Amino acid sequence: MMNTPQQVKNPTSSLKSRFITRFLGALTKINAEDPISSPSPTRIFQRYRRIKVASNKSMAYSVRSRRIWSRAMLSRFRSRRSAFSGRRSSVKTTNCTTINVTINENKTAKGGLDMQTDELRELVPGGEAMDVCNLLDETAHYIKCLTTQVQVMRKIVDFCHLSK
């Protein structure tokens, strides 16, 4: 499993190396800011949260704004940050509600495939505002990125086990 042949240079390999660099940098930072000696359960839980966010952030930043789903994810991170600092991010939310109203009207007109994509729209970042073609295209790319995420994280975990 670890020795998957990667001789063919495909476009996802540079995405993968960008993700690896970012994610490892984030992990080093998290490791440096936490005391290694006595990990209490609360500390470990906080670290788990930070690692998960770092993983998703690293992937979104590696894709940058080339995809609707990554743009949606990045704006989610930014609005979360500004919410913590107390500033209002009302512009983004108003846009979303107007878009949602239009989508609902289209749903009742089209029916069929639109109804079945409801669940998928909730899973893919930014899915609520996409038309069906975009949704399917973005989903394919999102799945590819998720599998890369999982692949890299698994390798890191395996390596940690080996170096014990």
Added chain:
Amino acid sequence: MSSRRRRESSRTNISEEQITQLLSTLRQLLPEIPHSHSHKASSAAKVLKQTCNYIKTLHREVDDLSDRLSQLLATIDADSAEAAIIRSLLI
């Protein structure tokens, strides 16, 4: 009136082709399920359902791996391990 209907149906046919193509792209990304009845034309609903389940599985895996990493990070030394990992992963 009939010309308008013809125009509308041709428009939906084009987008249906696109959708079928996009769905088949998705189907190729999904892991194979051995026990599913392999009708060549698995319906759009099935592909969408499988896609949703697969995305949920991937989310859960990221969760689980983050959890394991949070416990493992405590036990490794950052500097030397990181350099070695980068080397081994990027090869």
